[in-house]
Amino acid sequence: MKEKLKEHIENLTPLTDDEFSFVLSHFSFEKHKKNDFLIREGENVRHCYFVVSGLLKLVFNDKDEKQHIVSFAMEDWWESDFSAYFTKTKAKMSLQCIENTTVFSISLDNYEKLSTELPKMERFFLKKSNSGHIAAQNRILSFLTSSAKERYEQLLKQYPSLFQRVPKTLLASYLGVSRETLSRLSS
């Protein structure tokens, strides 16, 4: 588990063993079961999560209780309701396990401490944030340029494993179409 986090960080910036122990001391390791909530809509968001194994969904529920999936969080992803996390406001979204999941979590205090105490890590978080921004922009682009069918095919190509791991209803609410439409797209 530790190794997973270490390797992940070292993809962007090398760390000595001492530095990594120091980094690690700012995180907690957590195991969660399928359907557990890491973040509940309306509550405070104490942590940001690094996914070691498993699968989560970041979900927004509209007034009609219809769920919309903003993001699937897979192995090696960072996820949270970042808006609520950074501004210390209540969560607008929920983060829930689709499978049994293990994560490293970090509080905002520790996030900021770590950033100031170890500049490498601030640089690391900056790069991660930039990637997150770019990924989100690509998703916007896919809504602007592509039909439901094309978005479906892009997803299939990029994350083929999702189609075995996740009920189609969830894929539909990620793609922004109804379950029935998705079903007809696949045939």
Added chain:
Amino acid sequence: MKEKLKEHIENLTPLTDDEFSFVLSHFSFEKHKKNDFLIREGENVRHCYFVVSGLLKLVFNDKDEKQHIVSFAMEDWWESDFSAYFTKTKAKMSLQCIENTTVFSISLDNYEKLSTELPKMERFFLKKSNSGHIAAQNRILSFLTSSAKERYEQLLKQYPSLFQRVPKTLLASYLGVSRETLSRLSS
């Protein structure tokens, strides 16, 4: 002009005058006319821009030469093709002036120098990047949860000035609907 940048940064972190001069020395000030390109699709992206005045569009052109507006960049916004900027690859999008525009620009080298030399600024860029990520996520959410009409009304509420400054065709291609549909929504 300088003051605009200074105030903008000081919204998030205080700066001494010396620090600000140091910051400023990493930027260039540029004036551009309506229709000028700051970034052209297919070319290298040398700079990231802070908009002092005016209005720009960040545009993606699909295979059918249809333009899709990823973002309008207004006063106080940071904009670039961040993916191309950070990874030193060719631009997938263009950044073009809708009005006469003034900006501060910073090269990637200077961005990185500034970040390492002045940790405050790295913290600043991190916060900006987070906001960008969150803003993009909200836009994704609006595609998932809202009809064209609702997205139109949200935009009208958030940026009423756009409706005087920008031809409806551009608003349509930001909202992801045809010009004709947008026209019918407003009535």
Added chain:
DNA sequence: TTATAATTGTGATGTTTGTCACGCCCGAAC
């Protein structure tokens, strides 16, 4: 095992939206 719930496909129908077509208005260029 048996009962219960979740998942998925598919038909019927109506709404939303895109596309093509046309006409009007208005400002810029000549």
Added chain:
DNA sequence: GTTCGGGCGTGACAAACATCACAATTATAA
């Protein structure tokens, strides 16, 4: 002035998609 083109509205039609309904199959739990 006249011409030309961009911006904008709107009608007609077709395509894409949502919604409702129902059935069949597959987990899941008691």
